[in-house]
Amino acid sequence: MVLLMMIRVYLRLLGAHLRAVLEYRYDALLTIGATVLGQGAGLVFVGAVFAQVPELAGWTRWEVVCVYAMVLLAEGVGSLFFEGTWQLAGMINGGDLDYLLVRPYPVTLQVTGSALGVNGLGNVLLGGVLLVGAVGQVDVDWQPVTIGWAVVLLVSALATKVAINLATNSVAFWLLSPSSSLAAGVHVLGDLARYPITVYGVGLRVLLTLLPVTFVGYFPAAALLGKGVSATVGLLTPVVAVLCLIIARQIFKAGLRRYESAGS
Template structure:
């Protein structure tokens, strides 16, 4: 069969779906640019807080300024990629309440991919921009011997953080099947909790450390960075980041699948 007429695979369809939504968003270029600019400014404001702290002390609970900025970069990159490729998960509550999932159920394409690919968060571009910049700047200022094996390990840890962040977004938003509310306060709360994981967990008490580990927002940036920087006990836990990413993804997909089975539409 001619490749021009060959039906695209699952990933190909997902790419086309996201591309269509991205083109729709970019039709209003000024609005898109303002959104990206606002995201960049918001993230920079948070970084000023970190720089201000380290202006008073060179080391915070065993972490230097550039090591903390490396954690921030990982978190921002994960948030940005999640916004660009899975923003539709945040619209799931509205879809459940309005019965919009009915359209997805009759299409011969995985419902979960239709949901996650139903929107593109252009603000993710700002997060990716800041995240990549921070990681690039901190790479030469942290005590890591960059060998090919280390680069591979860093890539695995970054991908793990992205998967954990995406899984958290999908899993918490999938609770809309049970909460039956037009907004999902659980998903928003977990997302806001993730802001605390931009800093070393050692600055928090035992209860907060346990919460950020169990949820597990600390595996988006803190534990992967600890594993890369060989930060003692945290590095040992961080070495399990790929396994946590696989487990979190499995739980999120299972929640979505189970919730979809109890979906009853919104009626006429």
């Protein structure tokens, strides 16, 4: 009952933000359209690469599109439902977090639900279309068990992305800056994980895996597609997702304990 109540309140928070966004419909539509066009530029790059080569580090065109789509979906869900994590630094710096501390609702959920990124809808739509198109082209025998495993991998990838956003933005408790440069930097590095990481040097591969943005798209896709050693590592995606959520929660709680307000 408590969990259902928390979910219902969270959805009402997001609903309020959605109604506010839709007050300016054309602005929202332009934002969604711009997001789709921007992400489409990455697809043009993928198309240009595969116009020259049949495979990229052992990955076919549609296998790379599958990775790309999973990352887009994760980013879209993170923006659409958990955009508030990107507002945390401003809340800390301006003292707005004080209001959240006195309300009878988990502070973490208040923070994550404090904003709605309408641009995330563009990522979700494009990522969904690409993923649906890719699954029919890759060499996978779609049995019920395989479909169930694919759903587990996708949900785990989404959870990992949300956890990374929360953890990196929670560093604002220590940096005391109105914006989180660390979170932005990790997000940019995450864009590199839209492609097979085997095309990069060893150092960059290790960095992307430790962050661990590779578990948002690359390793889950490798596990589903049976890509050798990467597939074996990809089997750990659900475990990594749970660990990331626990670590992100602990970092947020540690930061909350040292929060001293911004004064009046």
